[in-house]
Amino acid sequence: MRMSKSFIITTKEAPKDADLKSQQYLVRAGYIQQVGAGIYNLLPLGYSVLENIKKIIKKHMDASGAQELSLGFVTPASLWQKSGRFEKYGKELLRFKDRKDQDFVLGPTHEEAIVECVSGRVKSYKQLPLNLYQMHLKFRDELRPRFGLIRGREFVMKDAYSFHESIEDLNREFDVMEQTYRAIFDELGIKYAVVEADSGAIGGSGSKEFMLLASCGEDTLIICPNCGYASNIEAGKRKRKTYPSLERELGEISTPNLKSIQELCTLGIAPYHILKCVAKGVRMQEGESKVALFFLRGSDELEETKAYNAIVKQESGAMELFDIESEELEKRGYAVGFMGVGCKADFVVFDCEVEQGEIYLSGANKADTHAYVRLEGVSDFADLVAVQEGDKCACCGEKLSYQKGIEIGHIFKLGDRYSAPMGATFLDRNGKAQNFIMGCYGIGVSRLISAIVEQKCDERGIIWGENIAPYECMILISNIKNEEQKAIGEKLYAHLLSQGKRVLLDDRDERFGAKIADFELLGIPYGYIIGKELENGKVELVKREDLSKQSLEISKLFGE
Amino acid sequence: MRMSKSFIITTKEAPKDADLKSQQYLVRAGYIQQVGAGIYNLLPLGYSVLENIKKIIKKHMDASGAQELSLGFVTPASLWQKSGRFEKYGKELLRFKDRKDQDFVLGPTHEEAIVECVSGRVKSYKQLPLNLYQMHLKFRDELRPRFGLIRGREFVMKDAYSFHESIEDLNREFDVMEQTYRAIFDELGIKYAVVEADSGAIGGSGSKEFMLLASCGEDTLIICPNCGYASNIEAGKRKRKTYPSLERELGEISTPNLKSIQELCTLGIAPYHILKCVAKGVRMQEGESKVALFFLRGSDELEETKAYNAIVKQESGAMELFDIESEELEKRGYAVGFMGVGCKADFVVFDCEVEQGEIYLSGANKADTHAYVRLEGVSDFADLVAVQEGDKCACCGEKLSYQKGIEIGHIFKLGDRYSAPMGATFLDRNGKAQNFIMGCYGIGVSRLISAIVEQKCDERGIIWGENIAPYECMILISNIKNEEQKAIGEKLYAHLLSQGKRVLLDDRDERFGAKIADFELLGIPYGYIIGKELENGKVELVKREDLSKQSLEISKLFGE
Incomplete structure (x- = not known):
């Protein structure tokens, strides 16, 4: 992509209400643009990052045997009435009527929709297990949307739902999903913790959260540095404290x-x-x-x-x-x-x-x-107590510490929480109707864009990993009016494209200072600087991560 | 994909209200599932077809220089009030209030959103032209949703919007888009006509529609078999008819x-x-x-x-x-x-x-x-007249004929229809503020799934082209209890997968008749039948398009 012809437009001003670095950088670098409270446009750069993240998620989900589909986003209220959540779910559930005065909701999550989808189609245990997922829009009418894509109202989620004939098989799939999520987050190159979690509004019998570690995180995690026990404070356990008895007159x-x-x-x-x-x-x-x-x-x-x-x-x-x-x-x-x-x-x-x-x-x-x-x-x-730092680990007795995290994934054992009220059954091995045993597994896909930046940035801007970055490398022509620089820049651009690289060519008529500042802000992993070193037959390769520089012979660049 | 483990579930019963073959086949074969009036789930097969179509569209759009992004689907009403369409757009515009009593709409089209997105970021003619597109959800609260994905309420659209400094440059891009659309629809392998069109609710100064030719189409097209003139009847011209004067006493x-x-x-x-x-x-x-x-x-x-x-x-x-x-x-x-x-x-x-x-x-x-x-x-x-078959072509005088079509694409010259009321300007070459000149370009992406089937099917089911089909080929093990058949089927499955083919293995414990019927219904381009010919060292390769059969030596299958 030639920057001169692109919709990549950076600005110096951060939005007034941007509390987080990620929000400032993503807006300033032109990845995202706010439309309304908690609603964002993903501009070409942001969309490209989203697609790269989706690709990694898809690879691992497909490898796990899950099958991708796409459920209706606008959902008839009747489904939510069946499960009892139409009334129970709070104001985050956006309810409205269509032109024929029928009730609908904008799907904030799709347990009801998937149960309806599977019910009646899957009739026998022979068709189980199944794990179905989508990466699609969600809407939650948050009271206080904030932090850019971290707490938006409209967002992209990867939500998977599994169906089983038994708790044992659910437990097996739950472990498969935990491993799949670890593989996804490892490939995304982020630091995260897997913690015990509260099941919240989704319900069910057990859940784990995947937390990206970041000081701005809204969740407090309890971590045992010794045995690895980790939990959201909402579900945190500690070793029971004992005290001497009090002796007083009643x-x-x-x-x-x-x-x-x-x-x-x-x-x-x-x-x-x-x-x-x-x-x-x-x-x-x-x-x-x-x-x-x-x-x-x-x-x-x-x-x-x-x-x-x-x-x-x-x-x-x-x-x-x-x-x-x-x-x-x-x-x-x-x-x-x-x-x-x-x-x-x-x-x-x-x-x-x-x-x-x-x-x-x-x-x-x-x-x-x-x-x-x-x-x-x-x-x-x-159990009502908020575990404190310094309390002792319930598993090993070591002192617990706090960390802050951003929830990026959540896996749940649902059991028959949805299949029972919705009457979704299959014929088991004995020919008897039984409620589906279910699990569900979410990843905040668009949230990850902001969350990753929160972990991967410095005081100059974003630092993307190559597999997530919108471009793998950038070519900066220091002075576009210098014909030699321009020629080498164009030649390198054509060469890298021919190798299948995703390349951004900064061919704008701008000062070099502005170009290098944009390179640092945008977070493209590598930058080739075509500048005054050209006189010595060299270009500079800058690594965004540590801004280290390397001088490269031009002849070697083209494998001549 | 192993059919025994998949969510590919076919049924014999067509839905009662399925008027079209495409709707019957897509539902029966398990590509789509109705959720409510005009709202569908895309099951794994349907989702896969959607993704294949999107890939082809993306390839050509990117090649044309357009840049992909993703605009908020839930749109603040304030944008639509700016353009004047909040009041003017009919009941198809779904309006609702959020928890804070703010007005919103579900985007039925995104002219307002893209003008707001570009306005203020693009300040100079030097940043023009631009063509930005997305493939994203739309919602139109149709009075009578029908024909499966052809007239849904929730659907996926490719919508592109271009920005120019002059009408001349818009005309250039309009032609680029026409050629891009032709390349897309050619690659999709469909028969279509490009016709003069009415600009409808979108507004603007000129437009062309891309019509997939199908007898069930809701649009009537006027075609000149001689000179190629083609128009939607809504905008159709004919050679002016002349008649002798009437002589009567007043x-x-x-x-x-x-x-x-x-x-x-x-x-x-x-x-x-x-x-x-x-x-x-x-x-x-x-x-x-x-x-x-x-x-x-x-x-x-x-x-x-x-x-x-x-x-x-x-x-x-x-x-x-x-x-x-x-x-x-x-x-x-x-x-x-x-x-x-x-x-x-x-x-x-x-x-x-x-x-x-x-x-x-x-x-x-x-x-x-x-x-x-x-x-x-x-x-x-x-001009008020509905041109009739047999009327004469305004261009060449030849007799015009009717065809029926399904609108699959529409390109518009908008001019300043949106930029003017929304006050979206840039500085032109003379340093003067000028309204953006715009074009917009739509493709009904999810509609294409149904439309293509309408053209590509026979009395047994769907006939996909290889580039759109959810799988390129299918392996049918006639009798899963026959160990030899099973072994060869599995070996062929592994072999084709290793070649990077998208393969569906029918390893179900079902009668052969049911398997071949499913193969024909699903529309996978090629089927390898592992059956009784195995005794002679052969398998049969069936081509779905014409059901022609070819006997293949097993040894040759594996390139031995």
Whole structure:
């Protein structure tokens, strides 16, 4: 491609709201262009990177035996009503009516669509297993789209769905997909971690996330440097902490103005002997809101995803947790700051590290009062704790550390989460109708463009690997008015093209400084500089990664 | 691909509402699956065909110098408001609001989006010309989606948009695109015609359509077998017809019950001397409806697109024509059956073959009465006539004939139809701001799947060309329980794969009859039959196109 004839247009100004380097570089270098909140055009450079990433994903997915197809993007709401998600899925599901007043959604994910697609066509266990995938558009009406392609509303996803006759066969495919994903991300040349994950809105019995490691990541990962245990904090485990028993006389004590754990510690009591009560609002499917109380040791912090999972396990109509105002709690009769054991609420859950039979300092449910209580008769325990750095690994006991990551892949064991409500069955080996056992496997394809840049850049711009870069190399003619430079540049361009290389020729009438700055910004792996070294029969080859330079004899360039 | 492990599932039953062979075959063979009205899943076979077609289109588009990108599919309504089409485009434009109550549309075409994309980035004539294209999703909320992928609501389109500094350069690119399209459709191996076309809702100053010739086509084409003139009937021209003048005394005559042209001819007058008056309703942008009267010779038929174009030329707020009931006309005071010259209406247009100064028999605008009138003082003439088979070619005078076609491509000269209202300018050679001159160029990519089948099939199924077929060849193991057949089949499969062939191995435990029927239905170009000829050291090679058979020595198959 000749840059003079291309739609490759770089700018010096970064968009005002571009918080991340990747967003700044991709916009400035002309890879992407924002259309609206969370909606982007992929300009020729960005589209080319997307296609290169898709090619690598396709190679490995096909090798795994998965088959590519393309499901309707605009999806009849009836499918989502069948699975029960039309009502349950939050506002991220964009719902609309067509001209005939029929309900539709823009597919944010396609479990329903694939079940409908397979159901009725696959009738016997003999046709199983199957793994079907697509790389297609998705739309999620995010409340706060941000970070360029990392949290967009319209995006390209690779979503695969597998169908099995048994859990065992699902487990086998789940492992195949984990290996396939590792091969894909290895070939993309990125640093990532595979972590235990929460299954979230997709549902199912188990999942792993693939996290690209980047300091800007929105996810917190818990990593054991010793045994390799890794988890999203939403699902993180730690070695159970044990503490000495507290010996105090039971009964109320006056605690005016002592509300926080820190304040209560001034009484000479350790935080882990204090029962912290965290109140949250719970938005129910029908629209009303309830109150949930979570009890955990004063030394621990509540992990919200775990808290939500504990509630939804008790009542599946719970849609989400939200922060509830003190005034609202007081209006409902709660003694804010002094809530404790015995307090009534719609949901009450204790963290499973809180020990029954032990004595704790707890709010006494009336103003300015706490009480030493022996915990008894509690039945609802769940893991509620946000694992901290320095907590010990549940597997090996080593100290855990935090890392930040961007979710680039997620694999799920769905079981019959979708096939059961949608009545999707096959005849098993005994001739009996059985629900399909399913898995699903996602990769954020367009998100990867931004995520990779976040990991592969320096203060000058992007640094692509050769297999992802829109061009493998760039030829910079320092001064286009110098006939000799121009001639050699053109000759090299023709030569490299004839070798099947993807080459960008900077033949613009621009200063050399602007050209080298663009080369560095664009992130093309290699640059041939046709400049003043030409007098000595040489051109310079710059490697973008480390900006190292190498002088090359012209004669050798053409294999003469 | 092993058929036993694939998602290739054929059925005997055609869908009830499948009017076309292509629809029946594509559904029965498992290429496509209907999700809702006008929305289809492309199953692995169909997806593979789509990708093969895209590859051919991309090759030629890239060779022409066009650059591929990908524009946001969900489009902010603000862009469409800028061009004025948000209100003007009919109900096919699917409009909706996001969670923040912002207006959006699902892109049915992307002129607005590309103007916004280029505007501000391209600032100088030095950056022109540019041709940018994508192969991406579109959605048009058709009133009556039908014919499988031929008239879907969600579909894949190749849409290209070019930007120029002058009409001359647009004309050059328009020709380049015509040649590029010819190369694409030639490589796809289809029979097509390039015809003059109406520019429709896209607007602009000139356009050509590429029509795949098929008897089921919804478009009527006018073809001159002599000079090659070809046009969509919507834009068709013919040699002007001339007639002897009518000599009659002017004035009213009583014509009880003589309403139709045929009935009036019983008075001994030729149809071409009768002025036919066709009334249509006109739906205006603001919602109200008006009445248009079209006058043409009794021997001619009204072409509705021409009629609409004549109206919109007079008033740009005219949205569409509709059939107006006799009752409604009578309510408005019209003498239905006896309307003629002098009748008042919101719009009155005469066909340009009607001659001023001549005498015609016309309705007298009162019941049971006609009148001989001399046509005078008419100013609104337009070409309104539907050219008939047997009419003479405007270019060479030869008799024209009809053909039916499916629109597969359309190229437009847009001029500044979009750049002007959207204020998209560049600095020209004189340093003055000028509107971009634009062209746009579409190909119905997913539609082509169905359209090609419509042309390439027989009573047994589909007949793909090798470059489009999902697999180049198929190996049919007649009896999978015969170890020798199985061994040779597997060996041939491995051999062909190693040669880089796309091969489908029918290794299912099925009757041979079912396998050969599937081979014929699927339309794979070649089938190797591993059957009883094996005893003689031979396999049979069947060519799908003509079902001709060839006996091959096994040793030669493997190049031994």
